[in-house]
Amino acid sequence: MGGHHLGVADGVRVADLLFPGVGVEIEEMIVGEGEVRLAVRSVAASAACPGCEHRSSRLHCYYKRRLADRPVAGRRVRLELRARRLACGNDRCGQGTFAEQIPDLTSRNVRRTTALTAQLTDIALFLGGRA
Numbered sequence: 393m394g395g396h397h398l399g400v401a402d403g404v405r406v407a408d409l410l411f412p413g414v415g416v417e418i419e420e421m422i423v424g425e426g427e428v429r430l431a432v433r434s435v436a437a438s439a440a441c442p443g444c445e446h447r448s449s450r451l452h453c454y455y456k457r458r459l460a461d462r463p464v465a466g467r468r469v470r471l472e473l474r475a476r477r478l479a480c481g482n483d484r485c486g487q488g489t490f491a492e493q494i495p496d497l498t499s500r501n502v503r504r505t506t507a508l509t510a511q512l513t514d515i516a517l518f519l520g521g522r523a
């Protein structure tokens with residue numbers, strides 16, 4: 393497909409720049425003919441356990457979450473989050489592990505996620521679409 397490829401090595405932190413409140417950075421961005429693929433990951437140092445609200449930075453594992461797969465501006469956009477599952481460090485909490493939430497991306501508020509996806513796509517096209 394010959395899409396232009398931008399990786400972390402390029403030092404792209406545009407998501408961070410433009411969405412300081414979201415706390416994600418673009419990890420991988422592939423702009424093809426009719427498709428844009430974006431992989432983002434969280435840059436937060438820790439997350440609050442839903443069971444006890446203690447903050448934890450103990451990584452349990454990474455897993456992929458597909459956040460969007462929809463057409464934006466005539467291109468198919470796939471947005472993927474490399475999400476973290478963390479282990480709660482509180483001995484008195486029965487939670488065990490929990491999935492990190494990124495409010496603007498993982499909320500059930502589809503309109504917010506859609507708006508963010510559209511903005512991320514604009515950035516991807518701006519940075520990668522010139523090739």
Ligand SMILES: [Zn+2]
Nearest residue numbers: 441444480485
């Ligand atoms: Zn806990």
